Amino acid sequence: METFYLFIVIFLFILAIFDLSVGVSNDAVNFLNSAIGSKAASFKTIMIIAAVGIFAGAILSNGMMEVARHGIYQPQYFYFSEIMCILLAVMLTDVVLLDIFNSLGMPTSTTVSLVFELLGGTVALAIIKIINTDGALQFGDLLNTDKALTVILAIFVSVAIAFFFGTVAQFLSRTLFTFNYKPRMKYFVAVFGGIAATSILYFMLIKGLKDTTFMSGALKDWVHNNTSFIVWSCFIGFTILMQVLHWLKINVFKIIVLLGTFALALAFAGNDLVNFIGVPLAGFSAYLDFTSYGGSIDPEALLMTSLLGPAKTPWYFLIAAGLVMVIALLTSKKAQNVVKTSLDLSRQSDGEEAFGTSPVARVLVRTSSNMATTLMSVVPENIKQWMDTRFNQDEIILENGAAFDLIRASVNLVLAGLLIALGTSLKLPLSTTYVTFMVAMGTSLADRAWGRESAVYRITGVLSVIGGWFITAGAAFVICFLVATIIYFGGTAAIVALIGLATYSLVRSHLAFRKKSNKQTVSPTVKQLMNTNDSSEALVLFREHTRNELESVLAFAGEKFDKSVHGFMNENLRDLRKVLAAIEEQKFHLRQVKRIGTLGVTQLDRAIAVEKGLYYYQGNDFASEIVFSLRRMTEPCKDHIDNNFKPLNDAQKDEFGKMADEVITFISRCMLEIKRNDYTAFDQLVEKAVSISNALTQLKKNELKRIQGQSGSTKVSMVYLNMIQETQNVVSFTSNLIKVSRKFQME
Template structure:
């Protein structure tokens, strides 16, 4: 590698392609979620509209490229060799950081990532230069960093979070107050005006304001400047008339067109603002290399050339736009990231992706108290009037059904697109690299709050999710700063050695994340997964529950056996795996209990008695899983803490118990799998034998403890396993008796063929 810098430029160019792929995978949520969440336009149409917007926005985005060259650091203070090291470190770190968030399915900011990568690498390179100088001190770090611009960018990004949330919430609140959730009637009266306002805002701010960030603005400057009011009024008249004709001709709401145009405009604004995050650094590296060649290949030359305004590279922008479009169509990770924002903004109940934490609980409690204080100040009549606008139609959907239903209506989708597009376009016109992710995400969260999507049932989960995402944003900034600084330090130590090593490491990590995400995405319904009862009759519930019982008994039998074998062999890996299995089973049973409300609502009037049977069955299943969970956890804890092994006699006795339970559980599984409920009586008749074995083992351990046992830990463990085994057996027998009684009361059930219902897996995990 005689010319290490040519190698770096080639590597940076390849990394730029990868960066576009991982960047668009994360940022696709910014312009797709509103249209996808409302489900009023087909996914194919949404993708086509967004693709056109992305491509046009990319070709017109050159005005933002200045940020990567001189927005964060003073290029004149660095030599060519140092600039190339900075750019190399930034690209490596940026790709790995964004891909990490994509794999987790969390939206993060490509803008924050690139800004703090540049800042971290520039700061560390500056410190290296200062430490090598005899005249400079660390106090002169400000000479190397474009402090004023960097602070403006960072403060603008942070301020955008508050502005986006506030504006989104206010506009949505006003829109909902005007149209209500039953907006079909009012949209006929005010829809054309709403469409005119929304489309005028999109037209002016995105298409006209957005032009200021492009090299083509000078050609239109004379027509636009000074005529803004006429353009706005003309646009409003035109779009209002268009909205009226659209509804008259198509017999459909103009909101469909608003969502389509909004998606196009937001995609255009996104690529115009965010393309600098992906190719700004590679283009700066290319211009630096051009200056290096023109300057006689002097690696010590100053990079003051980057201070100058350089012409756009239309071909590079064209290629970048094409790559962005292809990524949008083929990236599976984009869909994972999109699910997070949609689930947090969904109007109805759904499977929550985040667990509540102390901070989310505090926020919810605080806002609830604050709301109660305001309710005292605001007259009750005003509150009642406002509440009428926020009354939602009574549509009962289970959590599984809510996944296929629209996450929100067209009113909220239109507001999301309009507000986010306007804010991003304003920032683009000011040449501020605003975080499109922050803006679109916080607008969506603000409109969700205003729409009262975060009710008492879901608020603590949704707030936890928002806090997790925002925490990830701060993690992005800190991680990008630290990681890029470390990488530039390593490359500077020995560029010819460290550059290939770090590139190889990048490829390995990207492939590993790809395989991890692919395996996670390809998870299918496991054979023994539990299913939710969907029948509306007693007979149907009995047969559906039989499949669950057979699966719980089968999996429980294996879990119990693995716990005993793990103790006998001191196999920590087996016990650890076993512990995960019982936690998974417990969560699936808990998921069935979460569905009880929807199950009872779905019952026929003549079959309400099935609810009592189903609730009892779930209670016994939970008793069984709790006993198995205790046995698995204490076994794992005992071996993990390296306590003394159980005695041979104790292991032998546990094996005998396991053999007895194995026969009992296998007979139970066969009875429920084949729906041979008449066999339950025979199984119940054998329960005394198993209880007798357990009582004998407990008595033997009591005698051992008094005469020979010397380990308190072993005694505690052994008694704990025996007693929980007894509880496990009681839960199993109670369940069998419940079924036995139900079978006697519904004798015809035995002749009913098994119905292979198509059911969905409980995606609680």
Template sequence: TPEIQEYIQSNTLTFLGICFLASTAVMQILYCLKVNVFKILVLMGTFALAMAFAGNDLVNFIGVPLAGYSSYTDYVSSGATDPSTFMMSSLDGPAKSPLIFLVAAGAIMVFSLATSKKARNVIKTSVDLSRQSEGDEMFGSSKIARVLVRFSNNTANFFQDVVPDGVKAWCEKRFNTDEAKLPEGAAFDEVRATVNLVVAGLLIALGTSLKLPLSTTYVTFMVAMGSSLADRAWGRESAVYRVTGVVSVIGGWFITAGAAFILCFLIAMLMHIGGFVAACIMMALAIFLLIRSNIRYKKKAEEENGDVTFNQMMLSTDKGEILTLLSKHISDSQADFLEYVNTTFRQITDGFIKEDLGMLHRAEDTMRRKRDELKNCRRKEMIGFRRIDPEVAMEKNTWFHLGRNSCEEILYCLRRIADPCEEHVDNNFEPLSQEQIKEYIPLRDTVLFLLRRTEKILQTDSYDEVDEVRREAEELKDCLEKAREAQMKRMQSTKENITVAYLYLNLLQETRELTSSLRHLLRASKGFRE
């Protein structure tokens, strides 16, 4: 009633003081009884945030359809005959929503949030970006993030020079995490969880009471980012990736707002001009986009959940088990990389020989993505190295980096082959002669055979075959060197096309370098396992 509302408003500070004192007393009693107070605070904070969400998002969810329903009932009850002249003056007053509509809308929202994988993915993004420990980063590195992190480091260094040592020592004690033990699978401790839930709920409730147009997801996300930054969850090893994620999310919201504004204008204009036909086309297009979006999301989710070994490695606390999982991750990732090299090397050489520019373009595109994958794999495995015994890590560190460097060198060989071949075919230059093709194809097929054998060794741990494959690779290097010398003699004795001659010479040289890097990879893999 208005009287009760007025009484509450006039005694707000009194009510808050009583609630504060009562809560303090109850929590102190629970603490004396050895009850984990933070679990209760997290539970209550969850309810508070849920209520804040309901007060904002529930209205946004049902506001438009209820306004339409109210307009329809007003039009019918008025007895008007021309809807184009009927004024919506009844919507000027406060909305009176039927209780059944509110309950039904709330039930739909709860069901959707509980079953929607995309909703869980939104939460996963917030949790991963605010995670206390190291792990797989969802975002890469961007220019703006590197600039912001560098500026922050320079600013921190300046203040570190002027702040007294005693103050710095006191601050360091506040961030001592040696005795902090997170539950298995937890991204951060209960203190930060309580802060996130309570502060986000308060801000959303305050904004809703002031009738401010706010995004509950945005507020909750930024609260989580602020608390993780204040809790030193963003170390120098992860700060660039976390800042990139925050900037991407914020930028995505601004871009979405602009895109929604423009698309609504275009769709309204098309439906006004095209009428019913345009509306049907728009509905069909919307259905198509929804289906395609779900298909792409499923593929992306499968890729993200595919690295089971790394996830197990991050959850494990046994150093021996972590070493086993790390070795498996390295072998599997290198085997997958060699499978890619086999396919791409064949694609590049076939595209060059057959003058298929599209095949060469596709190979170029995949190599850019594969370079980022190699960097991500190395970073993940370095995180694994930090979790095993330091002496074992020092022993295996050299072999690990030799193997990873060999993979990167193989990829660079592919790029050094593909770039001039793509330019050559794109410019419609003279193709390889039949003599050169007959000479190179057997050498190329031998490389593909060695790649398959190496991949099998890594998949099955058959390291007793390493010496034999390395010997065969050395013999192939000799054959490639002889083919290279023969090509140089042809260039001196015949008047063949100089452009294609030099390109073929480069092809032989880079194939030889690829074979040499493959031998290094085999040696490193065997050394790592021993």
């Protein structure tokens, strides 16, 4: 029996490694968002600073894993076997749940997931114990709901407070510095830098280091009793230092951003480490208690009273956890995906939005716009003009490729640190994730980054993320409840099955994410096009990019046309569904290509931008029409097969099969013309398109004669005629596409 539970403990630690990886991937947005978004330093430098902060925070962690030991359940009423059941269910749920959120690029709270998983597993076992004891035990005896209620309160408190103060602080900062902040730095930068650096240090002392191993005893009491003295001394010292740095031509805002990144990373590792290794350490502690009896006690008879006491985490666990977190931060693509979501919602400029629109967002935007119009109508004209000069985005100072400037990045980090420190000192349950994300959203709103063209998308995104936080709590509770129940009643077989299921889920998620990431990778040509300042070079790159995209569209069209036709003829419903799914992805891709093309046109010389831009948009429209025609052809075919209607007869298959081969050959020839950028066979291809179209018209006439002779199924005939029509459209649009491509590529 000891061997069995040893295996469970080992597996808990294996899961903890994965949990550390996926947890860091999600929480990375907390401390990377501002530095990466403002380009305060190179990506490598930012990651190194964050990694050092994480490792230092992990080593200096207090090692107190109270939440997992007795924060939710009352261990003195649970047997060893029951505790291990809860802990295993929590870890299985946590790893999979966080990985799902990472794959979706949605930041969530690891604290919320841990607490509600513990709550879900505990409630499951509590119900079983209450039934088994005929009501001798009650819920009040078995679990402590205060922690869960506190976390629920944190969602509301953190969201409202962080968003409000983020908006106000950024409005004041922007009014003070404006978007062209450099000329005004000589007046305000020393005081601003002193306040910022002091706030960050205060945050590190109160939140990041307050319970670390060296912050104890006399030192901790001295810091507590002399907090005011420390704060004022630091403010004076940092103010002088920032002024000296400014005189030395060092950008003070970059120093603030990097210092804030280090502080948040340190606090994250020091305080949230319990969310990742607290559960396996609780299991390890319970196992040591169980083995101390030398196998003389039944695991279903040993109450876990030992978990009531505090336990220090051994230093080697902290170092190992720190190393895993650093490696995960430096290598995780999903961490960058989560950061990208936050940056997309807070960037200063418009562009391709990650989220769509929603009715709630539209109502909020409309209501806010009306309120703003009413409010501005009573503001004196001179004040409005003065405010417009303070928020003139044409003068914005941005690092190359930055989403927002250093002023906003500094406010994000300083305010997030202050709010978290304040919440900690007042014992208010402020979540790090909620605060940092909502501060970033508030500052972007104050900076007028949510314009009329983007507000509805940004608000939809924010509401989606906030909704995801609530979903985290509900999903964590329900899933862990079910997993704990299955493990309790299913025993070893259930554990093996659930481990296999979790492993499959993680592997599948990783493969799907890698496939998605590969599709979204920006080509080197596009990167060069966006960064070049030479209009002649831009034209060459733009043409190359267009050739690659049109070649890709025609390759897609040929492959999916072939699959659609033969899928219908062979009554292969699965292939038809795959074609429709691929078409939806291709439609989204073409929208992205069109956005890149719009940016590409702006890089061209004005003398040719209108002409070449027109040809580019026509080509993109024809490419889209090809994809739409494929969808209009495939969808009725899929519905026909799905309803189990009669298939095509032999005559129809024979006629259309031959024409389908000609169409595929025609598309392939057009694709090669574009790929080689050689249009010597252009006239032949145009003639071939006319020939195929005439042949397809003849197929229509043949089918209409069959309908008139009342031979065959009407439903089959309708689908068949639709296939012919949409095939004609594909041929026509392909012909037009190569015509436009030829004009675009010509000098």
